Amino acid sequence: MSTTALTEAAMTQHGAAVGDWSGPASKRIVTGYGFWIFILSDIVLFSALFATFAVLLGQTAGGPSGRDLFDLRNVAIETGFLLASSFTCGMASIAADERNAKWFQLAMAVTCALGLGFLVLEVQEFVSLVARGAGPTRSAFLSAFFTLVGCHGLHVSAGMLWLLTMMAQVFTKGFRPDIQRRILCFALFWHALDIIWIAVFTIVYLLGSAK
Amino acid sequence: MSNAHHEADIAPGDEQLDHGSVAERIAGYLTGLGLAILLTATSFFVAGTNLVWEPSIPVALVVLAIAQMGVHLVFFLHITTGPDNTNNVLALAFGVLIVILLMGGSLWIMDNLNHNMMPMDQLMQMQR
Numbered sequence: 260m261s262t263t264a265l266t267e268a269a270m271t272q273h274g275a276a277v278g279d280w281s282g283p284a285s286k287r288i289v290t291g292y293g294f295w296i297f298i299l300s301d302i303v304l305f306s307a308l309f310a311t312f313a314v315l316l317g318q319t320a321g322g323p324s325g326r327d328l329f330d331l332r333n334v335a336i337e338t339g340f341l342l343a344s345s346f347t348c349g350m351a352s353i354a355a356d357e358r359n360a361k362w363f364q365l366a367m368a369v370t371c372a373l374g375l376g377f378l379v380l381e382v383q384e385f386v387s388l389v390a391r392g393a394g395p396t397r398s399a400f401l402s403a404f405f406t407l408v409g410c411h412g413l414h415v416s417a418g419m420l421w422l423l424t425m426m427a428q429v430f431t432k433g434f435r436p437d438i439q440r441r442i443l444c445f446a447l448f449w450h451a452l453d454i455i456w457i458a459v460f461t462i463v464y465l466l467g468s469a470k
Numbered sequence: 471m472s473n474a475h476h477e478a479d480i481a482p483g484d485e486q487l488d489h490g491s492v493a494e495r496i497a498g499y500l501t502g503l504g505l506a507i508l509l510t511a512t513s514f515f516v517a518g519t520n521l522v523w524e525p526s527i528p529v530a531l532v533v534l535a536i537a538q539m540g541v542h543l544v545f546f547l548h549i550t551t552g553p554d555n556t557n558n559v560l561a562l563a564f565g566v567l568i569v570i571l572l573m574g575g576s577l578w579i580m581d582n583l584n585h586n587m588m589p590m591d592q593l594m595q596m597q598r
Contacts, residue, residue, distance in 0.1 A: 284479055291481030295558060299565030306569040310576035335514055342506055345546055349499040352483075353492060447483045450546040454539050460510075461535035465517040466528055 287440055294444040298451045301414075305455050308410060309462055312403040316467060320398035325467035328393055330384070334464045337380050338456065341415075344373035345453040348446055355442045358434045367426050370449070374419045381412050404463065411459055414452055421445050482558040485548045502545025509538040 284292075316325075351366035385405070388394065395405035425445055428438050480486065485495060513534045516522055522530065543549045549558055587593075 287484070288479050288481045291483060292479075292557060292561070295482040296561055299561055302565055303568050303572065306572045307576075310573045313573070313577055314580040331514065331518065335510075338510055342503070342510065345542070346499055346503045349502075349546055350496070353495050353499075357492060443481060443483050447547065450483075450542060453546070454542050457510075457535050457538050457542070461513060461531050465513060465531050469517065469527060 286436070287443065290440045291443050291447070294447055298447055302451070302455065305407075305410070305458070308403075308407040309458060312407045312463060312467075315399045315403040318399040320400075322398040322401070323391075323393050324400065325404075325464070326469070328388060328391075329464050329468045331464060331468065333380060333384060334460055337377050338460050340373045340377040340380070341453050341456050344370045344377070345450055347373065348449045352442065352446045355429075355434060355439060360429060360433070363429060364426055367422055371419060371422050371426075374415055374422070378412065378415055378419070381408070381415075385409070404467075408459060408463060411452070411455055414455075418445070418449055418452055421448065479557055480554045482549065482555075483547055486552070486554065498545055502541055505541045505545070506538055509534050509541065513538075 283289075347366045347370045351363050351370060354360075354363035354366055388401075393401055395402045422445065425438070425442055428441070432438055485498070490498075513531055516527055516530050516534070543562075549555060549562060551559065588596075
């Protein structure tokens with residue numbers, strides 16, 4: 260048997276049998292997987308902030324507790340904005356895979372607007388808390404609250420800068436493979452922020468304003 | 471995406487495209503959105519209502535949150551149990567393990583200290 264026949268046989272085998280080792284993974288998989296690891300480490304960082312918040316929940320130093328401060332209607336609107344933006348981000352991913360620039364830019368613009376709406380509401384809430392004398396220096400509970408929710412807000416701000424960068428890159432450079440990989444990572448990041456927000460509105464706002 | 475579905479693995483966030491037109495993919499995201507809205511609405515309803523037995527509310531909220539995270543992982547991040555996703559799921563499992571250790575451990579230790587230590591004001595009194 261000649262070597263070419265051998266390699267050919269091996270190649271067809273590899274092509275057919277899924278799960279066989281078939282050379283190094285594509286760049287898209289390596290990049291996406293690496294970014295997935297980063298996101299998981301980011302979630303570990305948030306879990307430390309959540310643990311801090313949960314431990315300090317009752318340490319209000321005689322000041323206002325979550326029940327006196329939180330406006331759940333505001334939180335529900337923020338949640339709606341972020342959830343809708345996660346959906347439109349998914350639409351942008353589909354448009355990017357289909358290489359449809361028009362729908363990609365539209366979906367990303369809507370995602371950006373919804374993210375901006377979320378941030379405006381969050382900043383308004385922070386400003387009103389500080390104005391009512393419930394700033395981060397008032398009690399350990401409020402320090403933990405501002406650290407946790409503020410950290411999520413910073414992530415959303417960074418995500419929006421990234422989002423605008425991706426819109427500009429697709430506009431000037433088109434759907435090159437490297438830009439497609441960045442869009443994949445951005446979508447992972449944005450969806451992960453929404454997952455962290457689920458924990459925020461449950462642990463901080465709903466559980467924090469109970470009892 | 472086009473270079474992904476002949477490999478043994480797929481990147482996290484990528485869908486298998488063997489059986490997915492644009493309409494089907496949009497339907498997937500819509501399903502996820504619908505389920506997420508349902509779970510979020512239930513969470514806010516349970517937190518604000520008097521109809522549910524009160525001690526059960528925190529447990530219900532945590533269960534609803536975990537369910538919604540699952541919905542997001544499956545429908546938005548496309549993390550599945552398929553063989554092409556093994557690496558992604560294993561990384562996720564390790565992340566979840568660390569999160570559980572970190573949160574559970576912190577709460578356990580601090581709760582134990584709260585039970586066994588004198589309240590801080592009494593401690594200060596003794597030091598005078």
